[in-house]
Amino acid sequence: IMMIVSIGEVLIDFIALQEGKLKDVKSFEKHPGGAPANVAVGLSRLGVEGALVSKVGEDPFGDFLLERLHDEGVKTYVSRDAEKHTGVVFVQLIGAKPEFILYDGVAYFNLKPWDVETTPLENAEAVHFGTVLFAREPSRSTLFGILEELKGRVPLSYDVNIRPDLWRGREEEMLRNIERALQLADIVKLGDGELEYLRNNGISLDEFDFKLLAVTSGEKGSELTSGDAKVHIPAYRVEPVDTTGAGDAFTAALLAGLHYSNLLGEDSIDEEHLRKIGRFANLVAAISTTRRGAWSVPKMEEIVQMKEVRELYQRSRR
Numbered sequence: 001i002m003m004i005v006s007i008g009e010v011l012i013d014f015i016a017l018q019e020g021k022l023k024d025v026k027s028f029e030k031h032p033g034g035a036p037a038n039v040a041v042g043l044s045r046l047g048v049e050g051a052l053v054s055k056v057g058e059d060p061f062g063d064f065l066l067e068r069l070h071d072e073g074v075k076t077y078v079s080r081d082a083e084k085h086t087g088v089v090f091v092q093l094i095g096a097k098p099e100f101i102l103y104d105g106v107a108y109f110n111l112k113p114w115d116v117e118t119t120p121l122e123n124a125e126a127v128h129f130g131t132v133l134f135a136r137e138p139s140r141s142t143l144f145g146i147l148e149e150l151k152g153r154v155p156l157s158y159d160v161n162i163r164p165d166l167w168r169g170r171e172e173e174m175l176r177n178i179e180r181a182l183q184l185a186d187i188v189k190l191g192d193g194e195l196e197y198l199r200n201n202g203i204s205l206d207e208f209d210f211k212l213l214a215v216t217s218g219e220k221g222s223e224l225t226s227g228d229a230k231v232h233i234p235a236y237r238v239e240p241v242d243t244t245g246a247g248d249a250f251t252a253a254l255l256a257g258l259h260y261s262n263l264l265g266e267d268s269i270d271e272e273h274l275r276k277i278g279r280f281a282n283l284v285a286a287i288s289t290t291r292r293g294a295w296s297v298p299k300m301e302e303i304v305q306m307k308e309v310r311e312l313y314q315r316s317r318r
């Protein structure tokens with residue numbers, strides 16, 4: 001079976017149980033997270049073989065994450081770090097703006113070339129990654145090394161996912177790393193705020209040669225571009241309770257939609273397919289906002305009767 005392999009951080013999200021600033025919060029709840037891990041779990045729930053390449057500590061949090069990934073049916077290529085601990089983040093959602101502390105010196109930043117098995121990557125249907133691992137060494141060189149090796153052989157999917165906290169005082173370096181990643185990527189997803197930030201800092205996405213570009217705008221929906229085709233898909237209407245991971249749910253559904261349409265690896269996608277895949281991704285992302293936590297993608301069985309899902313399947317059967 002063909003797998004979609006995610007590479008990157010898997011970590012514990014400690015989510016504040018009280019309102020207010022992190023400074024004043026008294027208790028936190030432990031949740032599995034990390035954007036690339038969220039995408040792998042989303043894929044698996046949507047019926048696509050999802051795998052994760054990462055690194056966790058030889059500690060109880062590492063055991064917990066591996067157990068949860070296995071429960072979700074994600075294939076793990078996760079090495080254990082004898083020196084560094086599993087990554088942790090403390091998160092508070094204050095209105096639209098999350099406040100968080102992302103800890104440094106953790107296992108996923110210590111990903112080394114010999115931690116990574118190449119066979120699953122070379123045989124993957126697509127490989128997905130984000131920006132976080134580029135913020136530190138040795139994970140930066142390890143990930144760029146892998147991507148450069150795979151470029152042109154396996155479709156590469158990139159969620160820009162900017163975490164400015166990790167790059168304080170090094171914004172210029174962050175932009176150069178993002179640019180380098182954009183040059184390698186075939187499929188790119190980013191939020192409208194990130195698109196604007198890049199544009200304001202002299203990076204125009206028109207200069208790159210993506211096969212598919214997806215820009216998400218929260219409750220305003222998403223825009224998909226491929227070659228000359230461009231579609232705007234309004235958001236699916238829901239009452240959100242927790243939008244964390246909506247972007248990752250969208251990315252998982254985008255990749256799953258491409259998989260079900262047999263379009264991963266195609267150079268361009270026509271408007272009709274962009275619309276179907278976009279509607280499916282917006283639906284899955286919207287449902288994810290009605291559930292708590294970052295692992296909130298619905299299972300395929302739950303949504304298979306919905307028209308956005310059926311139209312995608314009809315297409316894939318032809």
Ligand code: ATP
Pocket residue numbers: 190191192215216217218219220221222235236237238240243244245246247248250281282283285286289
């Ligand atoms: P994050 O990084 O917080 O996960 P993001 O900025 O990557 O989010 P958004 O643009 O907020 O992603 O959301 C991704 C997709 O999720 C949107 O394109 C939309 O389809 C869906 N979505 C998000 N918020 C809502 C909402 N309030 N109602 C309906 N759909 C939503």
